[in-house]
Each structure stands twice: as structure tokens, then as C-alpha cells.
Amino acid sequence: xxxxxxxxxxxxxxxxxxxxxxxxxxxxxxxxxxxxxxxxxxxxxxxxxxxxxxxxxxxxxxxxxxxxxxxxxxxxxxxxxxxxxxxxxxxxxxxxxxxxxxxxxxxxxxxxxxxxxxxxxxxxxxxxxxxxxxxxxxxxxxxxxxxxxxxxxxxxxxxxxxxxxxxxxxxxxxxxxxxxxxxxxxxxxxxxxxxxxxxxxxxxxxxxxxxxxxxxxxxxxxxxxxxxxxxxxxxxxxxxxxxxxxxxxxxxxxxxxxxxxxxxxxxxxxxxxxxxxxxxxxxxxxxxxxxxxxxxxxxxxxxxxxxxxxxxxxxxxxxxxxxxxxxxxxxxxxxxxxxxxxxxxxxxxxxxxxxxxxxxxxxxxxx
Numbered sequence: 361x362x363x364x365x366x367x368x369x370x371x372x373x374x375x376x377x378x379x380x381x382x383x384x385x386x387x388x389x390x391x392x393x394x395x396x397x398x399x400x401x402x403x404x405x406x407x408x409x410x411x412x413x414x415x416x417x418x419x420x421x422x423x424x425x426x427x428x429x430x431x432x433x434x435x436x437x438x439x440x441x442x443x444x445x446x447x448x449x450x451x452x453x454x455x456x457x458x459x460x461x462x463x464x465x466x467x468x469x470x471x472x473x474x475x476x477x478x479x480x481x482x483x484x485x486x487x488x489x490x491x492x493x494x495x496x497x498x499x500x501x502x503x504x505x506x507x508x509x510x511x512x513x514x515x516x517x518x519x520x521x522x523x524x525x526x527x528x529x530x531x532x533x534x535x536x537x538x539x540x541x542x543x544x545x546x547x548x549x550x551x552x553x554x555x556x557x558x559x560x561x562x563x564x565x566x567x568x569x570x571x572x573x574x575x576x577x578x579x580x581x582x583x584x585x586x587x588x589x590x591x592x593x594x595x596x597x598x599x600x601x602x603x604x605x606x607x608x609x610x611x612x613x614x615x616x617x618x619x620x621x622x623x624x625x626x627x628x629x630x631x632x633x634x635x636x637x638x639x640x641x642x643x644x645x646x647x648x649x650x651x652x653x654x655x656x657x658x659x660x661x662x663x664x665x666x667x668x669x670x671x672x673x674x675x676x677x678x679x680x681x682x683x684x685x686x687x688x689x690x691x692x693x694x695x696x697x698x699x700x701x702x703x704x705x706x707x708x709x710x711x712x713x714x715x716x717x718x719x720x721x722x723x724x725x726x727x
Contacts, residue, residue, distance in 0.1 A: 402665065404698055405660075407693050408693075408696040409694070410645055417635070417676060419571055420631065420632070425627060426563070426626050437521055438546065443460040446553070447535070448536070451535075454529055455529060457527070458527050458552075459553075477515050539551060560617055565632045568611075571634075572604070575597065581633065583615075587628055642683050644678065645681065647677075648697060649696045657672050658671055660695040665707060672684050673685050
């Protein structure tokens with residue numbers, strides 16, 4: 361019985377409180393409904409401004425690195441190797457001696473040629489003197505002249521062979537692995553070493569023919585290789601093949617890349633990026649500001665506190681941003697968040713972006 365009386369008392373107190381609260385609302389002129397948004401409030405949105413930046417139109421291609429110059433060093437005369445003037449894999453300078461052949465036989469031939477030339481010159485002078493005095497014949501003088509010319513040619517031949525006995529580097533480069541050692545007898549044309557110039561280094565690549573009119577000599581490129589993934593390289597185009605490849609409908613190009621530290625090597629696979637166009641003062645907006653509407657792309661701008669729909673044409677896509685080539689002007693205030701609830705002409709309420717509590721983030725630095 362006591363529990364029943366207690367329940368009746370609680371119900372009466374609750375009913376009296378509700379009745380008093382409704383009378384208070386009626387007295388103050390306020391509606392009795394408590395839930396629901398305020399009438400006439402704007403749709404909350406976040407806004408940003410249009411950025412001006414330079415945008416590069418790029419085309420990507422795959423290529424292969426090649427040496428700027430590469431030759432096989434081989435002797436032009438036969439002989440025995442007496443010395444090597446290089447170490448494998450090292451850089452050598454132009455005209456640096458690389459391979460020296462034994463010159464003992466050539467030295468002897470040189471002395472003999474010099475003696476024969478001296479005798480031929482004396483014979484020629486004597487016959488010329490006799491002819492001038494009328495005591496000699498013209499035939500003897502002509503024979504002496506021919507012999508003198510022959511001995512001079514022979515001397516030049518021996519001197520040339522002596523010069524060929526020392527093989528020098530035709531240009532600055534890097535020596536490869538050798539296939540000869542001191543004491544080896546080498547014949548004419550035997551491959552001894554390979555000399556390669558890789559500074560600068562070349563890269564051969566192809567781009568689709570549709571970019572032909574946008575390509576020119578001196579155009580900058582960027583290059584990346586899997587062997588050095590963290591390091592980009594820059595170069596420029598120096599040759600364009602005048603013939604378009606009919607199989608792939610592509611244009612063949614060759615570029616040079618500085619390689620002072622010789623980290624790039626011929627044969628490496630390369631990813632090449634060519635800047636075919638550059639647009640200064642391009643309009644850049646966040647990707648979140650662009651809304652697809654079934655027909656095209658749309659961006660909402662804020663004018664006088666209201667949203668206005670602006671159809672746009674997009675250009676190059678960047679990381680988290682996109683270029684707008686048509687539909688917007690610099691200085692416009694664009695909606696970057698909350699535009700899914702917007703309609704053309706709707707009132708908006710600009711709100712600030714949520715502040716990030718850096719102290720609660722791991723690794724954050726207080727400023």
C-alpha cells in the first residue's frame with residue numbers, strides 16, 4: 361500500500377512540472393517545440409581561395425641509358441705488351457698512355473732508316489753537284505732523287521709504327537675490364553680494353569607522335585633510374601630523329617644528362633619526364649572543391665553570403681589539387697567542404713576549419 365501511494369505522488373509531481381513549464385512557454389511567446397534547427401540559418405561550409413601557380417604539362421616515357429662515346433682499344437701493329445698505363449674501372453684522361461708495346465725492333469729499324477736516308481741525301485747532293493758542273497748525267501740525278509724520297513718515306517713509316525706502339529686514350533673516359541696483360545703478344549686488331557665516356561651520359565627514349573610539335577632541341581627533361589631511386593637527374597634534349605617510327609607511331613629522342621660522379625651507367629632502365637608546356641599563373645584549387653554533377657564538373661563560390669554554382673573545365677591534376685582552365689577567376693572564394701548540401705543561391709555560413717591539437721599527435725612539435 362505504501363509503494364502504491366509513493367508511485368501516485370511521483371506521477372503527480374511530474375505532471376505538475378510539465379504543466380507549469382508549458383504555461384511558462386505560453387507566457388513568454390515561445391513555441392512549445394524544443395527540437396529542430398533555427399529557421400533561416402545558412403548551410404555551414406568551409407571556404408578557400410584560388411591559388412596562382414606555374415603548371416608544367418609533362419609527358420612520361422621509358423628509355424635506356426647509353427654512353428656518350430665508347431670505343432674498343434685495339435693495336436694497329438703487332439707486338440709484345442711491356443706495360444699498362446691504367447687500372448680497370450678507373451677514369452683516364454685524353455692522350456693518357458694505356459698500352460705500351462715492345463719497340464726494340466722498331467728502334468733498330470729507325471736507326472737503319474736514318475742511316476739509309478743520310479746516305480741517300482749525300483748521294484743526291486753529289487749527283488746534283490756533278491750535273492751542275494757538267495760531269496754527271498741527268499739520269500743518275502733522277503735515280504738519286506727517287507732514292508732520297510724513298511728513304512724519307514721509309515723513315516716516316518718507321519716513326520709512325522713507333523708512335524703506334526704506345527696506345528693512348530682518344531678521349532677522357534672510364535676503362536673497362538681488360539683482356540690483356542704484360543707479356544702478351546697481341547696481333548693487329550686484337551680487342552684489348554673498352555674505353556667509355558659516360559659524362560655526360562645519353563638517354564634514348566620515345567614519345568607519342570602527337571607531341572611532335574611540342575618537342576624541340578634544348579628542352580629540359582627529368583630522369584629517374586631504379587638503381588638510384590631516391591635521386592632525380594636533369595638533362596636536356598639534344599637530338600630528335602627526323603623519321604617517326606611507323607611501328608609504334610613514336611618519335612625517337614636523345615638527351616644528355618650530366619654525370620660527374622659517374623653514378624649513371626650505360627644500359628640502365630630510365631623513366632624520363634619531358635616538360636612539353638608551361639603555364640604561368642594557372643588557377644589551382646583543392647580537389648575537394650570540385651563536384652561532379654552528371655554533366656561535367658562544378659565548383660561553388662561564395663558571393664554576398666550565398667552559394668553560386670560555377671561549371672568549370674579542369675586541366676592538369678596535381679597532388680591533392682587540380683588546375684582549372686575555364687570557369688573561375690583569381691580572387692574568388694570557393695567552397696572546399698560542405699558543398700554536397702548546397703544548391704545554387706543557397707545561403708551559407710562560413711565556418712573555420714577544425715584546429716588540430718598538435719600536442720595530442722605523436723611526434724608533433726609545439727610552436
